[in-house]
Amino acid sequence: MYIWxxxxxxxxxxxxxxxxxxxxxxxxxxxxxxxHALLLSYPExxxxxxxxxxxxxxxxxxxxNVRELINWRLVRKETVLGxxxxxxxxxxxxxxxxxxxxxxxxxRELEPVRRLLNELxxxxxxxxxxxxxxxxxxxxxxxxxxxxxENLTNLMTKINNNNYMKKLIKAIS
Amino acid sequence: MYIWxxxxxxxxxxxxxxxxxxxxxxxxxxxxxxxHALLLSYPExxxxxxxxxxxxxxxxxxxxNVRELINWRLVRKETVLGxxxxxxxxxxxxxxxxxxxxxxxxxRELEPVRRLLNELxxxxxxxxxxxxxxxxxxxxxxxxxxxxxENLTNLMTKINNNNYMKKLIKAIS
DNA sequence: TTAAACTTTCAGAAAATATTGAAAGTTTAA
DNA sequence: TTAAACTTTCAATATTTTCTGAAAGTTTAA
Numbered sequence: 001m002y003i004w005x006x007x008x009x010x011x012x013x014x015x016x017x018x019x020x021x022x023x024x025x026x027x028x029x030x031x032x033x034x035x036h037a038l039l040l041s042y043p044e045x046x047x048x049x050x051x052x053x054x055x056x057x058x059x060x061x062x063x064x065n066v067r068e069l070i071n072w073r074l075v076r077k078e079t080v081l082g083x084x085x086x087x088x089x090x091x092x093x094x095x096x097x098x099x100x101x102x103x104x105x106x107x108r109e110l111e112p113v114r115r116l117l118n119e120l121x122x123x124x125x126x127x128x129x130x131x132x133x134x135x136x137x138x139x140x141x142x143x144x145x146x147x148x149x150e151n152l153t154n155l156m157t158k159i160n161n162n163n164y165m166k167k168l169i170k171a172i173s
Numbered sequence: 174m175y176i177w178x179x180x181x182x183x184x185x186x187x188x189x190x191x192x193x194x195x196x197x198x199x200x201x202x203x204x205x206x207x208x209h210a211l212l213l214s215y216p217e218x219x220x221x222x223x224x225x226x227x228x229x230x231x232x233x234x235x236x237x238n239v240r241e242l243i244n245w246r247l248v249r250k251e252t253v254l255g256x257x258x259x260x261x262x263x264x265x266x267x268x269x270x271x272x273x274x275x276x277x278x279x280x281r282e283l284e285p286v287r288r289l290l291n292e293l294x295x296x297x298x299x300x301x302x303x304x305x306x307x308x309x310x311x312x313x314x315x316x317x318x319x320x321x322x323e324n325l326t327n328l329m330t331k332i333n334n335n336n337y338m339k340k341l342i343k344a345i346s
Numbered sequence: 347t348t349a350a351a352c353t354t355t356c357a358g359a360a361a362a363t364a365t366t367g368a369a370a371g372t373t374t375a376a
Numbered sequence: 377t378t379a380a381a382c383t384t385t386c387a388a389t390a391t392t393t394t395c396t397g398a399a400a401g402t403t404t405a406a
Contacts, residue, residue, distance in 0.1 A: 006296040006297065006298055006299070007298070007299050007300055008298045008299065008300030008301065008304055008305050008308065009300065011293055011296055011298050011308065012308060014292075014293065015289070015293060015308075018289045019289075022282075022285055022286060022289070024392090025200075025281060025282060025285070026200065026282055027198075027199065027200030029363080029364060029365095030364085031364075031365075040311055041307075041308055041311060042304075042307075043303070043304070043307045048382085048383080049382095057365080057366090058365060058366045058367060059366085059367075059368095059383085059384090060365075060366060060367065060368095060384080060385075060386085061364080061365050061366070061367095063383065063384060063385085064364095064365090064384090064385090067384090084373085084374070084375095084380095084381060084382065085381080085382060085383090086382085086383080092311075094314040094315060094317065094318045095318075097318075098318055098321070098322075108198055109195075109198060109199055112195055112198070113195060116188070116191045116192075116195070119187075120184055120187065120188060123179040123184055124179065125179055125180070125181045125184050126179070126180050126181065127180055127181030127182065128181065130216070131181055131215075131216070132181050134214075134215075134216045135181060135184065135185060135188075135214055138213055138214060138265075141267035142267060144267065145267045145268075145270075145271055148271070148329075148332070148339075149271075151342055151343055151346050152325065152328075152329060152332075152342070152346075154346040155325075155342060155345065155346040156321075156325060158345065158346055159321070159325075165345070166321075168345075169324055169325070169328060170324055172328065172331065172338070172341075173324050173325075173327040173328040173331055197362090202393080202394065202395095203394085204394075204395075221352085221353075222352095230395080230396090231395060231396045231397060232353085232354090232396085232397075233354080233355075233356080233395070233396060233397065233398095234394080234395050234396070236353070236354060236355085237354090237355090237394095237395090240354090257350095257351060257352065257403085257404070257405095258351080258352060258353090259352085259353080
């Protein structure tokens with residue numbers, strides 16, 4: 001599809017809608033992704049009412065999802081001198097965004113796995129010897145995998161802060 | 174929690190249940206994750222009926238989710254000589270599992286983003302100059318980010334197949 | 347052929363998740 | 377104080393996603 005002579009508002013709205021539906025395929029609620037897209041697309045902060053207006057969501061929904069975005073460290077509160085209400089502004093640096101998302105995913109996705117694996121590895125299993133061996137191999141392979149993923153996220157952090165590293169990665173991959 | 178003298182079946186069942194609930198936090202359905210855990214924990218293939226029995230799911234559900242696991246290239250069908258039914262066996266090599274998951278996620282999560290960004294970048298936007306600039310910077314930053322993620326997944330593939338590379342990554346991260 | 351053994355499909359039911367909006371809570375200015 | 381301006385909470389509702397199971401489809405052996 002080729003687009004010609006689109007109003008900025010139209011482009012932004014397209015972006016917000018599309019980001020919202022992409023969100024679901026990443027396990028992020030549509031509203032949260034839309035609000036994030038909206039805030040990313042504005043250089044300055046927006047108030048809760050402005051967000052409600054632009055993405056057509058209820059006050060409660062905006063409140064909840066903005067709080068969640070703040071938990072992810074993707075958005076922060078801002079106060080403007082002389083104004084009573086709060087404004088919300090997105091972290092605009094894509095490298096930091098990426099880093100915060102990776103960290104949050106690490107915390108949410110990897111750490112629970114590690115906990116489970118440790119628990120099971122501590123057990124003294126009884127039963128068929130070969131089946132036990134297979135099962136324990138699985139556990140230790142998975143543990144290795146988790147570590148490798150963690151190494152990789154650490155590496156990403158390094159890349160973000162280091163142009164030489166970025167080139168190195170590109171070269172070897 | 175410390176476990177002592179657990180039966181293999183008990184450990185396996187613990188693993189299946191826990192893997193299932195972890196699944197949801199990764200955007201994978203509980204049943205799919207449970208079936209995957211079950212198949213991972215058995216060195217040999219299981220039939221649809223055996224899966225139904227072990228994870229207590231309906232025939233339809235097992236059929237659908239096994240098919241999905243096959244799409245992800247995490248499971249394959251097997252036939253046993255002289256047996257009419259099909260058996261399902263998991264890919265047991267953790268590096269290949271990781272690689273297939275990364276590839277599928279790349280395809281599902283990254284490619285749609287790229288499509289959206291290209292579409293928006295092609296538009297000639299009209300409106301406030303500075304806001305347009307901010308918006309277009311956002312688009313190109315996001316595109317860079319997508320590329321970087323792709324580089325990283327390629328790197329992971331390399332690591333899997335190369336022990337030297339693995340050590341290098343560990344050293345520099 | 348046919349019938350038994352097995353697999354697939356899909357409409358409806360159930361479960362999980364997200365959203366609303368009004369009421370309760372908090373802060374600030376006067 | 378008080379009341380206006382704003383934020384937060386949460387029970388009810390709506391939406392989306394997943395699951396079931398019976399019916400339809402397919403394959404195979406005889």
